Amino acid sequence: MGAKASKNKIESSQSVDSVQSHHTSAPTVIVDGRSYHNVETSSYFLPRDEEEQDRLNSQHFSIKALYGGNILSRVEQTLPQDAYILDVGCGSGSWVMDxxxxxxxxRVIGLDMMDMFPTxxxxxxxxxxxVNVLDGIPYPDNTFDFVHMRLMLSAFRKQEWPLVITEIYxxxxxxxIVQLFESDFTDKSKSPLVGSFISELINLMQEREQDPWIAAQLGDLLRQQSFENIELDLRKIDYGEASNPISKEMLWNWKIVFLALKPYINLHFNASSQEYDDMVKQFSKECHKYGWVVKTLAYFAQKPLRPAQ
Ligand SMILES: C[S@@+](CC[C@H](N)C(=O)[O-])C[C@H]1O[C@@H](n2cnc3c(N)ncnc32)[C@H](O)[C@@H]1O
Structure with missing residues:
Protein backbone atom coordinates (compact mmCIF):
# COMPACT_ATOMS: atom_id res chain seq x y z
CA MET A 1 0.00 0.00 0.00
CA GLY A 2 2.88 2.39 0.83
CA ALA A 3 3.95 3.25 -2.73
CA LYS A 4 0.41 3.66 -3.98
CA ALA A 5 -0.52 5.64 -0.88
CA SER A 6 2.11 8.27 -1.52
CA LYS A 7 1.09 8.44 -5.19
CA ASN A 8 -2.50 9.23 -4.10
CA LYS A 9 -1.57 11.67 -1.36
CA ILE A 10 -2.80 15.20 -1.81
CA GLU A 11 0.17 17.56 -2.25
CA SER A 12 1.31 18.59 1.21
CA SER A 13 0.99 22.26 0.21
CA GLN A 14 -2.80 21.58 -0.08
CA SER A 15 -4.57 21.75 3.28
CA VAL A 16 -7.84 20.01 4.05
CA ASP A 17 -9.54 23.42 3.64
CA SER A 18 -8.55 23.69 0.00
CA VAL A 19 -9.77 20.21 -1.01
CA GLN A 20 -12.96 20.18 -3.08
CA SER A 21 -15.35 17.23 -3.09
CA HIS A 22 -14.74 15.38 -6.30
CA HIS A 23 -15.55 12.00 -7.71
CA THR A 24 -16.37 10.18 -10.88
CA SER A 25 -18.87 7.31 -10.73
CA ALA A 26 -17.63 3.99 -9.36
CA PRO A 27 -17.71 0.99 -11.75
CA THR A 28 -20.90 -1.02 -11.24
CA VAL A 29 -22.50 -4.36 -12.17
CA ILE A 30 -26.21 -5.23 -11.99
CA VAL A 31 -27.20 -8.65 -10.60
CA ASP A 32 -30.90 -9.61 -10.13
CA GLY A 33 -31.87 -5.93 -10.40
CA ARG A 34 -29.46 -4.80 -7.63
CA SER A 35 -26.37 -2.70 -8.31
CA TYR A 36 -22.98 -3.91 -6.95
CA HIS A 37 -19.48 -2.41 -7.24
CA ASN A 38 -17.09 -3.76 -9.83
CA VAL A 39 -13.77 -2.83 -8.21
CA GLU A 40 -11.61 -5.84 -9.10
CA THR A 41 -9.26 -5.66 -6.12
CA SER A 42 -12.04 -5.39 -3.50
CA SER A 43 -13.61 -8.35 -1.64
CA TYR A 44 -16.67 -6.28 -0.57
CA PHE A 45 -19.99 -7.90 -1.54
CA LEU A 46 -22.89 -5.63 -0.49
CA PRO A 47 -24.80 -3.52 -3.05
CA ARG A 48 -24.44 0.20 -3.75
CA ASP A 49 -27.95 1.26 -4.73
CA GLU A 50 -30.71 3.36 -3.17
CA GLU A 51 -32.06 0.43 -1.15
CA GLU A 52 -28.60 -0.04 0.37
CA GLN A 53 -28.41 3.71 1.11
CA ASP A 54 -31.71 3.42 3.00
CA ARG A 55 -30.41 0.41 4.92
CA LEU A 56 -27.20 2.22 5.88
CA ASN A 57 -29.18 5.26 7.05
CA SER A 58 -31.45 3.12 9.21
CA GLN A 59 -28.43 1.24 10.59
CA HIS A 60 -26.72 4.56 11.37
CA PHE A 61 -29.61 5.76 13.53
CA SER A 62 -29.95 2.38 15.26
CA ILE A 63 -26.26 2.38 16.24
CA LYS A 64 -26.52 6.00 17.35
CA ALA A 65 -29.47 5.03 19.59
CA LEU A 66 -27.62 1.97 20.92
CA TYR A 67 -24.56 4.04 21.97
CA GLY A 68 -26.45 7.24 22.84
CA GLY A 69 -24.64 9.30 20.18
CA ASN A 70 -22.21 9.24 17.27
CA ILE A 71 -19.07 9.31 19.39
CA LEU A 72 -17.95 7.53 22.53
CA SER A 73 -17.82 9.68 25.68
CA ARG A 74 -13.98 9.48 25.66
CA VAL A 75 -13.99 11.04 22.17
CA GLU A 76 -16.40 13.74 23.31
CA GLN A 77 -14.05 14.66 26.19
CA THR A 78 -11.04 14.95 23.87
CA LEU A 79 -12.28 16.25 20.50
CA PRO A 80 -11.62 19.95 19.71
CA GLN A 81 -14.64 21.89 18.34
CA ASP A 82 -12.70 22.84 15.18
CA ALA A 83 -11.44 19.32 14.48
CA TYR A 84 -10.43 17.81 11.14
CA ILE A 85 -12.45 14.60 11.01
CA LEU A 86 -12.22 11.66 8.59
CA ASP A 87 -14.73 8.83 8.07
CA VAL A 88 -13.20 5.84 6.28
CA GLY A 89 -15.79 3.90 4.22
CA CYS A 90 -18.52 6.49 4.85
CA GLY A 91 -21.26 4.67 2.88
CA SER A 92 -24.36 6.85 2.54
CA GLY A 93 -22.63 9.62 4.52
CA SER A 94 -25.09 9.76 7.42
CA TRP A 95 -22.42 9.72 10.17
CA VAL A 96 -20.45 12.43 8.33
CA MET A 97 -23.47 14.71 7.93
CA ASP A 98 -24.63 14.15 11.51
CA ARG A 107 -14.29 19.91 8.73
CA VAL A 108 -15.65 16.39 8.08
CA ILE A 109 -14.41 14.26 5.18
CA GLY A 110 -16.03 11.01 4.07
CA LEU A 111 -14.15 8.55 1.85
CA ASP A 112 -15.76 5.61 0.07
CA MET A 113 -14.96 3.54 -3.00
CA MET A 114 -18.65 3.72 -4.01
CA ASP A 115 -20.60 6.91 -4.52
CA MET A 116 -23.63 6.42 -2.28
CA PHE A 117 -23.02 9.70 -0.45
CA PRO A 118 -24.93 12.94 -1.24
CA THR A 119 -23.55 14.92 -4.17
CA VAL A 131 -11.41 6.68 -2.77
CA ASN A 132 -10.41 3.03 -2.45
CA VAL A 133 -8.63 3.16 0.90
CA LEU A 134 -6.75 -0.04 0.02
CA ASP A 135 -4.75 2.23 -2.32
CA GLY A 136 -3.95 4.41 0.71
CA ILE A 137 -5.67 7.37 2.40
CA PRO A 138 -4.94 10.33 0.09
CA TYR A 139 -3.93 12.81 2.81
CA PRO A 140 -0.56 13.82 4.21
CA ASP A 141 0.82 12.49 7.50
CA ASN A 142 -0.53 14.08 10.72
CA THR A 143 -3.63 15.68 9.11
CA PHE A 144 -6.64 14.63 11.22
CA ASP A 145 -7.72 15.08 14.84
CA PHE A 146 -10.19 12.19 14.60
CA VAL A 147 -10.62 9.18 12.29
CA HIS A 148 -13.81 7.11 12.43
CA MET A 149 -14.32 3.76 10.72
CA ARG A 150 -17.46 1.65 11.11
CA LEU A 151 -18.70 -1.73 9.90
CA MET A 152 -15.93 -2.58 7.46
CA LEU A 153 -15.73 -6.28 8.40
CA SER A 154 -16.97 -7.27 4.93
CA ALA A 155 -14.81 -4.60 3.23
CA PHE A 156 -11.30 -5.86 3.97
CA ARG A 157 -9.55 -9.21 3.73
CA LYS A 158 -7.99 -10.32 7.03
CA GLN A 159 -4.49 -9.39 5.81
CA GLU A 160 -5.66 -5.91 4.71
CA TRP A 161 -6.69 -4.78 8.21
CA PRO A 162 -3.17 -3.99 9.52
CA LEU A 163 -2.49 -1.95 6.37
CA VAL A 164 -5.61 0.15 6.89
CA ILE A 165 -4.83 0.66 10.61
CA THR A 166 -1.30 1.77 9.61
CA GLU A 167 -2.77 4.32 7.19
CA ILE A 168 -5.17 5.64 9.86
CA TYR A 169 -2.22 6.03 12.26
CA ILE A 177 -8.19 9.84 18.15
CA VAL A 178 -9.48 6.80 16.30
CA GLN A 179 -12.92 5.28 16.87
CA LEU A 180 -13.51 1.85 15.33
CA PHE A 181 -16.89 0.13 15.39
CA GLU A 182 -17.45 -3.46 14.27
CA SER A 183 -19.92 -6.24 15.03
CA ASP A 184 -19.66 -9.96 15.71
CA PHE A 185 -22.71 -11.78 14.38
CA THR A 186 -21.29 -15.31 14.82
CA ASP A 187 -23.09 -16.34 18.06
CA LYS A 188 -25.23 -19.44 17.66
CA SER A 189 -29.05 -19.30 17.62
CA LYS A 190 -31.37 -22.10 18.75
CA SER A 191 -33.09 -21.85 15.37
CA PRO A 192 -31.52 -24.11 12.69
CA LEU A 193 -32.70 -21.70 9.97
CA VAL A 194 -31.05 -18.68 11.64
CA GLY A 195 -27.98 -20.88 12.14
CA SER A 196 -27.90 -21.70 8.41
CA PHE A 197 -27.97 -18.02 7.41
CA ILE A 198 -25.19 -17.23 9.92
CA SER A 199 -23.08 -20.17 8.64
CA GLU A 200 -23.57 -19.17 5.00
CA LEU A 201 -22.52 -15.60 5.75
CA ILE A 202 -19.41 -16.88 7.58
CA ASN A 203 -18.64 -19.11 4.55
CA LEU A 204 -19.09 -16.24 2.10
CA MET A 205 -16.72 -14.04 4.11
CA GLN A 206 -14.13 -16.79 4.46
CA GLU A 207 -14.29 -17.56 0.72
CA ARG A 208 -13.30 -13.90 0.27
CA GLU A 209 -10.49 -14.13 2.84
CA GLN A 210 -12.41 -11.89 5.26
CA ASP A 211 -12.47 -12.55 9.01
CA PRO A 212 -15.96 -12.67 10.61
CA TRP A 213 -14.25 -12.51 14.05
CA ILE A 214 -12.15 -9.41 13.31
CA ALA A 215 -14.05 -7.19 15.81
CA ALA A 216 -12.48 -8.86 18.86
CA GLN A 217 -8.98 -8.55 17.37
CA LEU A 218 -9.00 -4.80 16.77
CA GLY A 219 -7.61 -3.97 20.23
CA ASP A 220 -4.51 -6.07 19.44
CA LEU A 221 -4.17 -4.52 15.97
CA LEU A 222 -4.33 -1.02 17.49
CA ARG A 223 -1.74 -1.99 20.13
CA GLN A 224 0.61 -3.46 17.49
CA GLN A 225 0.38 -0.15 15.62
CA SER A 226 1.49 1.71 18.83
CA PHE A 227 -1.90 3.29 19.55
CA GLU A 228 -2.39 3.96 23.27
CA ASN A 229 -5.21 4.53 25.79
CA ILE A 230 -7.21 1.79 24.05
CA GLU A 231 -10.73 1.32 25.43
CA LEU A 232 -13.54 -1.02 24.35
CA ASP A 233 -17.28 -0.41 24.73
CA LEU A 234 -19.02 -3.74 24.01
CA ARG A 235 -22.81 -3.89 23.69
CA LYS A 236 -25.29 -6.52 22.57
CA ILE A 237 -28.37 -6.53 20.37
CA ASP A 238 -30.72 -9.34 21.32
CA TYR A 239 -33.05 -10.15 18.44
CA GLY A 240 -35.27 -12.15 20.77
CA GLU A 241 -36.45 -8.80 22.22
CA ALA A 242 -39.20 -8.18 19.67
CA SER A 243 -40.46 -4.99 21.35
CA ASN A 244 -37.01 -3.31 21.56
CA PRO A 245 -37.02 -0.61 18.82
CA ILE A 246 -33.27 -1.02 18.15
CA SER A 247 -33.59 -4.81 17.75
CA LYS A 248 -36.62 -4.32 15.52
CA GLU A 249 -34.88 -1.83 13.21
CA MET A 250 -31.64 -3.81 13.06
CA LEU A 251 -33.53 -7.02 12.29
CA TRP A 252 -35.10 -5.23 9.31
CA ASN A 253 -31.51 -4.38 8.33
CA TRP A 254 -30.44 -8.01 8.48
CA LYS A 255 -33.44 -8.98 6.34
CA ILE A 256 -32.31 -6.49 3.68
CA VAL A 257 -28.71 -7.80 3.93
CA PHE A 258 -29.78 -11.42 3.37
CA LEU A 259 -32.04 -10.42 0.46
CA ALA A 260 -29.10 -8.52 -1.09
CA LEU A 261 -26.90 -11.59 -0.65
CA LYS A 262 -29.35 -13.88 -2.47
CA PRO A 263 -27.05 -14.30 -5.53
CA TYR A 264 -24.31 -15.70 -3.26
CA ILE A 265 -26.12 -17.45 -0.40
CA ASN A 266 -28.79 -19.09 -2.54
CA LEU A 267 -26.03 -20.92 -4.42
CA HIS A 268 -25.85 -23.09 -1.29
CA PHE A 269 -29.56 -23.19 -0.36
CA ASN A 270 -30.43 -23.91 -4.00
CA ALA A 271 -34.00 -22.64 -3.51
CA SER A 272 -36.18 -20.80 -6.04
CA SER A 273 -36.02 -17.02 -5.79
CA GLN A 274 -39.47 -16.94 -4.09
CA GLU A 275 -38.54 -19.74 -1.68
CA TYR A 276 -35.37 -17.87 -0.72
CA ASP A 277 -37.37 -14.67 -0.02
CA ASP A 278 -39.78 -16.71 2.14
CA MET A 279 -36.82 -18.18 4.06
CA VAL A 280 -35.57 -14.65 4.79
CA LYS A 281 -39.04 -13.73 6.15
CA GLN A 282 -38.96 -16.86 8.29
CA PHE A 283 -35.43 -15.92 9.46
CA SER A 284 -36.83 -12.72 11.03
CA LYS A 285 -39.66 -14.60 12.75
CA GLU A 286 -37.28 -17.22 14.14
CA CYS A 287 -34.86 -14.58 15.45
CA HIS A 288 -37.75 -13.23 17.55
CA LYS A 289 -38.87 -16.69 18.63
CA TYR A 290 -35.55 -18.40 19.36
CA GLY A 291 -33.25 -15.40 19.88
CA TRP A 292 -29.93 -14.42 18.31
CA VAL A 293 -27.42 -12.06 19.92
CA VAL A 294 -25.07 -9.84 17.92
CA LYS A 295 -22.22 -8.11 19.75
CA THR A 296 -21.10 -4.61 18.79
CA LEU A 297 -17.58 -3.49 19.69
CA ALA A 298 -16.62 0.20 19.71
CA TYR A 299 -12.96 1.06 20.30
CA PHE A 300 -11.35 4.33 21.34
CA ALA A 301 -7.57 4.77 20.90
CA GLN A 302 -5.05 7.60 20.59
CA LYS A 303 -1.89 8.13 18.57
CA PRO A 304 0.88 8.96 21.08
CA LEU A 305 1.84 12.63 21.35
CA ARG A 306 5.47 11.63 20.83
CA PRO A 307 6.74 8.69 18.77
CA ALA A 308 7.94 5.72 20.88
CA GLN A 309 11.73 5.84 21.53
C1 LIG B 1 -21.25 -1.84 5.53
S1 LIG B 1 -20.87 -0.34 4.74
C2 LIG B 1 -20.61 0.75 6.14
C3 LIG B 1 -20.75 2.19 5.76
C4 LIG B 1 -20.56 3.20 6.88
N1 LIG B 1 -19.26 3.07 7.50
C5 LIG B 1 -21.65 3.09 7.92
O1 LIG B 1 -21.37 2.67 9.03
O2 LIG B 1 -22.80 3.43 7.58
C6 LIG B 1 -19.22 -0.55 4.15
C7 LIG B 1 -18.77 0.58 3.25
O3 LIG B 1 -17.39 0.41 2.97
C8 LIG B 1 -17.15 0.79 1.64
N2 LIG B 1 -15.90 0.17 1.21
C9 LIG B 1 -15.64 -1.13 1.04
N3 LIG B 1 -14.37 -1.31 0.67
C10 LIG B 1 -13.80 -0.08 0.58
C11 LIG B 1 -12.53 0.38 0.22
N4 LIG B 1 -11.55 -0.46 -0.12
N5 LIG B 1 -12.28 1.72 0.22
C12 LIG B 1 -13.28 2.59 0.57
N6 LIG B 1 -14.52 2.20 0.91
C13 LIG B 1 -14.78 0.88 0.93
C14 LIG B 1 -18.39 0.30 0.91
O4 LIG B 1 -18.53 0.94 -0.33
C15 LIG B 1 -19.49 0.62 1.91
O5 LIG B 1 -19.98 1.91 1.69
Whole structure:
Protein backbone atom coordinates (compact mmCIF):
# COMPACT_ATOMS: atom_id res chain seq x y z
CA MET A 1 0.00 0.00 0.00
CA GLY A 2 2.88 2.39 0.83
CA ALA A 3 3.95 3.25 -2.73
CA LYS A 4 0.41 3.66 -3.98
CA ALA A 5 -0.52 5.64 -0.88
CA SER A 6 2.11 8.27 -1.52
CA LYS A 7 1.09 8.44 -5.19
CA ASN A 8 -2.50 9.23 -4.10
CA LYS A 9 -1.57 11.67 -1.36
CA ILE A 10 -2.80 15.20 -1.81
CA GLU A 11 0.17 17.56 -2.25
CA SER A 12 1.31 18.59 1.21
CA SER A 13 0.99 22.26 0.21
CA GLN A 14 -2.80 21.58 -0.08
CA SER A 15 -4.57 21.75 3.28
CA VAL A 16 -7.84 20.01 4.05
CA ASP A 17 -9.54 23.42 3.64
CA SER A 18 -8.55 23.69 0.00
CA VAL A 19 -9.77 20.21 -1.01
CA GLN A 20 -12.96 20.18 -3.08
CA SER A 21 -15.35 17.23 -3.09
CA HIS A 22 -14.74 15.38 -6.30
CA HIS A 23 -15.55 12.00 -7.71
CA THR A 24 -16.37 10.18 -10.88
CA SER A 25 -18.87 7.31 -10.73
CA ALA A 26 -17.63 3.99 -9.36
CA PRO A 27 -17.71 0.99 -11.75
CA THR A 28 -20.90 -1.02 -11.24
CA VAL A 29 -22.50 -4.36 -12.17
CA ILE A 30 -26.21 -5.23 -11.99
CA VAL A 31 -27.20 -8.65 -10.60
CA ASP A 32 -30.90 -9.61 -10.13
CA GLY A 33 -31.87 -5.93 -10.40
CA ARG A 34 -29.46 -4.80 -7.63
CA SER A 35 -26.37 -2.70 -8.31
CA TYR A 36 -22.98 -3.91 -6.95
CA HIS A 37 -19.48 -2.41 -7.24
CA ASN A 38 -17.09 -3.76 -9.83
CA VAL A 39 -13.77 -2.83 -8.21
CA GLU A 40 -11.61 -5.84 -9.10
CA THR A 41 -9.26 -5.66 -6.12
CA SER A 42 -12.04 -5.39 -3.50
CA SER A 43 -13.61 -8.35 -1.64
CA TYR A 44 -16.67 -6.28 -0.57
CA PHE A 45 -19.99 -7.90 -1.54
CA LEU A 46 -22.89 -5.63 -0.49
CA PRO A 47 -24.80 -3.52 -3.05
CA ARG A 48 -24.44 0.20 -3.75
CA ASP A 49 -27.95 1.26 -4.73
CA GLU A 50 -30.71 3.36 -3.17
CA GLU A 51 -32.06 0.43 -1.15
CA GLU A 52 -28.60 -0.04 0.37
CA GLN A 53 -28.41 3.71 1.11
CA ASP A 54 -31.71 3.42 3.00
CA ARG A 55 -30.41 0.41 4.92
CA LEU A 56 -27.20 2.22 5.88
CA ASN A 57 -29.18 5.26 7.05
CA SER A 58 -31.45 3.12 9.21
CA GLN A 59 -28.43 1.24 10.59
CA HIS A 60 -26.72 4.56 11.37
CA PHE A 61 -29.61 5.76 13.53
CA SER A 62 -29.95 2.38 15.26
CA ILE A 63 -26.26 2.38 16.24
CA LYS A 64 -26.52 6.00 17.35
CA ALA A 65 -29.47 5.03 19.59
CA LEU A 66 -27.62 1.97 20.92
CA TYR A 67 -24.56 4.04 21.97
CA GLY A 68 -26.45 7.24 22.84
CA GLY A 69 -24.64 9.30 20.18
CA ASN A 70 -22.21 9.24 17.27
CA ILE A 71 -19.07 9.31 19.39
CA LEU A 72 -17.95 7.53 22.53
CA SER A 73 -17.82 9.68 25.68
CA ARG A 74 -13.98 9.48 25.66
CA VAL A 75 -13.99 11.04 22.17
CA GLU A 76 -16.40 13.74 23.31
CA GLN A 77 -14.05 14.66 26.19
CA THR A 78 -11.04 14.95 23.87
CA LEU A 79 -12.28 16.25 20.50
CA PRO A 80 -11.62 19.95 19.71
CA GLN A 81 -14.64 21.89 18.34
CA ASP A 82 -12.70 22.84 15.18
CA ALA A 83 -11.44 19.32 14.48
CA TYR A 84 -10.43 17.81 11.14
CA ILE A 85 -12.45 14.60 11.01
CA LEU A 86 -12.22 11.66 8.59
CA ASP A 87 -14.73 8.83 8.07
CA VAL A 88 -13.20 5.84 6.28
CA GLY A 89 -15.79 3.90 4.22
CA CYS A 90 -18.52 6.49 4.85
CA GLY A 91 -21.26 4.67 2.88
CA SER A 92 -24.36 6.85 2.54
CA GLY A 93 -22.63 9.62 4.52
CA SER A 94 -25.09 9.76 7.42
CA TRP A 95 -22.42 9.72 10.17
CA VAL A 96 -20.45 12.43 8.33
CA MET A 97 -23.47 14.71 7.93
CA ASP A 98 -24.63 14.15 11.51
CA UNK A 99 -21.14 14.99 12.86
CA UNK A 100 -20.83 18.08 10.64
CA UNK A 101 -24.04 19.44 12.14
CA UNK A 102 -23.04 18.58 15.73
CA UNK A 103 -19.57 20.18 15.19
CA UNK A 104 -20.22 23.16 12.87
CA UNK A 105 -16.67 24.49 13.28
CA UNK A 106 -15.14 21.19 12.22
CA ARG A 107 -14.29 19.91 8.73
CA VAL A 108 -15.65 16.39 8.08
CA ILE A 109 -14.41 14.26 5.18
CA GLY A 110 -16.03 11.01 4.07
CA LEU A 111 -14.15 8.55 1.85
CA ASP A 112 -15.76 5.61 0.07
CA MET A 113 -14.96 3.54 -3.00
CA MET A 114 -18.65 3.72 -4.01
CA ASP A 115 -20.60 6.91 -4.52
CA MET A 116 -23.63 6.42 -2.28
CA PHE A 117 -23.02 9.70 -0.45
CA PRO A 118 -24.93 12.94 -1.24
CA THR A 119 -23.55 14.92 -4.17
CA UNK A 120 -25.59 18.14 -3.95
CA UNK A 121 -27.12 18.99 -0.59
CA UNK A 122 -24.98 18.72 2.54
CA UNK A 123 -23.57 20.98 5.26
CA UNK A 124 -20.80 23.30 4.00
CA UNK A 125 -18.19 21.75 6.27
CA UNK A 126 -18.52 18.33 4.56
CA UNK A 127 -16.41 16.83 1.76
CA UNK A 128 -17.01 13.44 0.15
CA UNK A 129 -14.42 11.71 -2.00
CA UNK A 130 -14.46 8.55 -4.07
CA VAL A 131 -11.41 6.68 -2.77
CA ASN A 132 -10.41 3.03 -2.45
CA VAL A 133 -8.63 3.16 0.90
CA LEU A 134 -6.75 -0.04 0.02
CA ASP A 135 -4.75 2.23 -2.32
CA GLY A 136 -3.95 4.41 0.71
CA ILE A 137 -5.67 7.37 2.40
CA PRO A 138 -4.94 10.33 0.09
CA TYR A 139 -3.93 12.81 2.81
CA PRO A 140 -0.56 13.82 4.21
CA ASP A 141 0.82 12.49 7.50
CA ASN A 142 -0.53 14.08 10.72
CA THR A 143 -3.63 15.68 9.11
CA PHE A 144 -6.64 14.63 11.22
CA ASP A 145 -7.72 15.08 14.84
CA PHE A 146 -10.19 12.19 14.60
CA VAL A 147 -10.62 9.18 12.29
CA HIS A 148 -13.81 7.11 12.43
CA MET A 149 -14.32 3.76 10.72
CA ARG A 150 -17.46 1.65 11.11
CA LEU A 151 -18.70 -1.73 9.90
CA MET A 152 -15.93 -2.58 7.46
CA LEU A 153 -15.73 -6.28 8.40
CA SER A 154 -16.97 -7.27 4.93
CA ALA A 155 -14.81 -4.60 3.23
CA PHE A 156 -11.30 -5.86 3.97
CA ARG A 157 -9.55 -9.21 3.73
CA LYS A 158 -7.99 -10.32 7.03
CA GLN A 159 -4.49 -9.39 5.81
CA GLU A 160 -5.66 -5.91 4.71
CA TRP A 161 -6.69 -4.78 8.21
CA PRO A 162 -3.17 -3.99 9.52
CA LEU A 163 -2.49 -1.95 6.37
CA VAL A 164 -5.61 0.15 6.89
CA ILE A 165 -4.83 0.66 10.61
CA THR A 166 -1.30 1.77 9.61
CA GLU A 167 -2.77 4.32 7.19
CA ILE A 168 -5.17 5.64 9.86
CA TYR A 169 -2.22 6.03 12.26
CA UNK A 170 -0.21 7.87 9.60
CA UNK A 171 -2.88 10.48 8.82
CA UNK A 172 -3.74 11.14 12.48
CA UNK A 173 -2.06 14.05 14.24
CA UNK A 174 0.01 13.14 17.33
CA UNK A 175 -2.57 12.78 20.13
CA UNK A 176 -5.31 12.24 17.50
CA ILE A 177 -8.19 9.84 18.15
CA VAL A 178 -9.48 6.80 16.30
CA GLN A 179 -12.92 5.28 16.87
CA LEU A 180 -13.51 1.85 15.33
CA PHE A 181 -16.89 0.13 15.39
CA GLU A 182 -17.45 -3.46 14.27
CA SER A 183 -19.92 -6.24 15.03
CA ASP A 184 -19.66 -9.96 15.71
CA PHE A 185 -22.71 -11.78 14.38
CA THR A 186 -21.29 -15.31 14.82
CA ASP A 187 -23.09 -16.34 18.06
CA LYS A 188 -25.23 -19.44 17.66
CA SER A 189 -29.05 -19.30 17.62
CA LYS A 190 -31.37 -22.10 18.75
CA SER A 191 -33.09 -21.85 15.37
CA PRO A 192 -31.52 -24.11 12.69
CA LEU A 193 -32.70 -21.70 9.97
CA VAL A 194 -31.05 -18.68 11.64
CA GLY A 195 -27.98 -20.88 12.14
CA SER A 196 -27.90 -21.70 8.41
CA PHE A 197 -27.97 -18.02 7.41
CA ILE A 198 -25.19 -17.23 9.92
CA SER A 199 -23.08 -20.17 8.64
CA GLU A 200 -23.57 -19.17 5.00
CA LEU A 201 -22.52 -15.60 5.75
CA ILE A 202 -19.41 -16.88 7.58
CA ASN A 203 -18.64 -19.11 4.55
CA LEU A 204 -19.09 -16.24 2.10
CA MET A 205 -16.72 -14.04 4.11
CA GLN A 206 -14.13 -16.79 4.46
CA GLU A 207 -14.29 -17.56 0.72
CA ARG A 208 -13.30 -13.90 0.27
CA GLU A 209 -10.49 -14.13 2.84
CA GLN A 210 -12.41 -11.89 5.26
CA ASP A 211 -12.47 -12.55 9.01
CA PRO A 212 -15.96 -12.67 10.61
CA TRP A 213 -14.25 -12.51 14.05
CA ILE A 214 -12.15 -9.41 13.31
CA ALA A 215 -14.05 -7.19 15.81
CA ALA A 216 -12.48 -8.86 18.86
CA GLN A 217 -8.98 -8.55 17.37
CA LEU A 218 -9.00 -4.80 16.77
CA GLY A 219 -7.61 -3.97 20.23
CA ASP A 220 -4.51 -6.07 19.44
CA LEU A 221 -4.17 -4.52 15.97
CA LEU A 222 -4.33 -1.02 17.49
CA ARG A 223 -1.74 -1.99 20.13
CA GLN A 224 0.61 -3.46 17.49
CA GLN A 225 0.38 -0.15 15.62
CA SER A 226 1.49 1.71 18.83
CA PHE A 227 -1.90 3.29 19.55
CA GLU A 228 -2.39 3.96 23.27
CA ASN A 229 -5.21 4.53 25.79
CA ILE A 230 -7.21 1.79 24.05
CA GLU A 231 -10.73 1.32 25.43
CA LEU A 232 -13.54 -1.02 24.35
CA ASP A 233 -17.28 -0.41 24.73
CA LEU A 234 -19.02 -3.74 24.01
CA ARG A 235 -22.81 -3.89 23.69
CA LYS A 236 -25.29 -6.52 22.57
CA ILE A 237 -28.37 -6.53 20.37
CA ASP A 238 -30.72 -9.34 21.32
CA TYR A 239 -33.05 -10.15 18.44
CA GLY A 240 -35.27 -12.15 20.77
CA GLU A 241 -36.45 -8.80 22.22
CA ALA A 242 -39.20 -8.18 19.67
CA SER A 243 -40.46 -4.99 21.35
CA ASN A 244 -37.01 -3.31 21.56
CA PRO A 245 -37.02 -0.61 18.82
CA ILE A 246 -33.27 -1.02 18.15
CA SER A 247 -33.59 -4.81 17.75
CA LYS A 248 -36.62 -4.32 15.52
CA GLU A 249 -34.88 -1.83 13.21
CA MET A 250 -31.64 -3.81 13.06
CA LEU A 251 -33.53 -7.02 12.29
CA TRP A 252 -35.10 -5.23 9.31
CA ASN A 253 -31.51 -4.38 8.33
CA TRP A 254 -30.44 -8.01 8.48
CA LYS A 255 -33.44 -8.98 6.34
CA ILE A 256 -32.31 -6.49 3.68
CA VAL A 257 -28.71 -7.80 3.93
CA PHE A 258 -29.78 -11.42 3.37
CA LEU A 259 -32.04 -10.42 0.46
CA ALA A 260 -29.10 -8.52 -1.09
CA LEU A 261 -26.90 -11.59 -0.65
CA LYS A 262 -29.35 -13.88 -2.47
CA PRO A 263 -27.05 -14.30 -5.53
CA TYR A 264 -24.31 -15.70 -3.26
CA ILE A 265 -26.12 -17.45 -0.40
CA ASN A 266 -28.79 -19.09 -2.54
CA LEU A 267 -26.03 -20.92 -4.42
CA HIS A 268 -25.85 -23.09 -1.29
CA PHE A 269 -29.56 -23.19 -0.36
CA ASN A 270 -30.43 -23.91 -4.00
CA ALA A 271 -34.00 -22.64 -3.51
CA SER A 272 -36.18 -20.80 -6.04
CA SER A 273 -36.02 -17.02 -5.79
CA GLN A 274 -39.47 -16.94 -4.09
CA GLU A 275 -38.54 -19.74 -1.68
CA TYR A 276 -35.37 -17.87 -0.72
CA ASP A 277 -37.37 -14.67 -0.02
CA ASP A 278 -39.78 -16.71 2.14
CA MET A 279 -36.82 -18.18 4.06
CA VAL A 280 -35.57 -14.65 4.79
CA LYS A 281 -39.04 -13.73 6.15
CA GLN A 282 -38.96 -16.86 8.29
CA PHE A 283 -35.43 -15.92 9.46
CA SER A 284 -36.83 -12.72 11.03
CA LYS A 285 -39.66 -14.60 12.75
CA GLU A 286 -37.28 -17.22 14.14
CA CYS A 287 -34.86 -14.58 15.45
CA HIS A 288 -37.75 -13.23 17.55
CA LYS A 289 -38.87 -16.69 18.63
CA TYR A 290 -35.55 -18.40 19.36
CA GLY A 291 -33.25 -15.40 19.88
CA TRP A 292 -29.93 -14.42 18.31
CA VAL A 293 -27.42 -12.06 19.92
CA VAL A 294 -25.07 -9.84 17.92
CA LYS A 295 -22.22 -8.11 19.75
CA THR A 296 -21.10 -4.61 18.79
CA LEU A 297 -17.58 -3.49 19.69
CA ALA A 298 -16.62 0.20 19.71
CA TYR A 299 -12.96 1.06 20.30
CA PHE A 300 -11.35 4.33 21.34
CA ALA A 301 -7.57 4.77 20.90
CA GLN A 302 -5.05 7.60 20.59
CA LYS A 303 -1.89 8.13 18.57
CA PRO A 304 0.88 8.96 21.08
CA LEU A 305 1.84 12.63 21.35
CA ARG A 306 5.47 11.63 20.83
CA PRO A 307 6.74 8.69 18.77
CA ALA A 308 7.94 5.72 20.88
CA GLN A 309 11.73 5.84 21.53
C1 LIG B 1 -21.25 -1.84 5.53
S1 LIG B 1 -20.87 -0.34 4.74
C2 LIG B 1 -20.61 0.75 6.14
C3 LIG B 1 -20.75 2.19 5.76
C4 LIG B 1 -20.56 3.20 6.88
N1 LIG B 1 -19.26 3.07 7.50
C5 LIG B 1 -21.65 3.09 7.92
O1 LIG B 1 -21.37 2.67 9.03
O2 LIG B 1 -22.80 3.43 7.58
C6 LIG B 1 -19.22 -0.55 4.15
C7 LIG B 1 -18.77 0.58 3.25
O3 LIG B 1 -17.39 0.41 2.97
C8 LIG B 1 -17.15 0.79 1.64
N2 LIG B 1 -15.90 0.17 1.21
C9 LIG B 1 -15.64 -1.13 1.04
N3 LIG B 1 -14.37 -1.31 0.67
C10 LIG B 1 -13.80 -0.08 0.58
C11 LIG B 1 -12.53 0.38 0.22
N4 LIG B 1 -11.55 -0.46 -0.12
N5 LIG B 1 -12.28 1.72 0.22
C12 LIG B 1 -13.28 2.59 0.57
N6 LIG B 1 -14.52 2.20 0.91
C13 LIG B 1 -14.78 0.88 0.93
C14 LIG B 1 -18.39 0.30 0.91
O4 LIG B 1 -18.53 0.94 -0.33
C15 LIG B 1 -19.49 0.62 1.91
O5 LIG B 1 -19.98 1.91 1.69
Missing amino acids: MAIDFPNS MIRPENVIFEL RVLKPGG
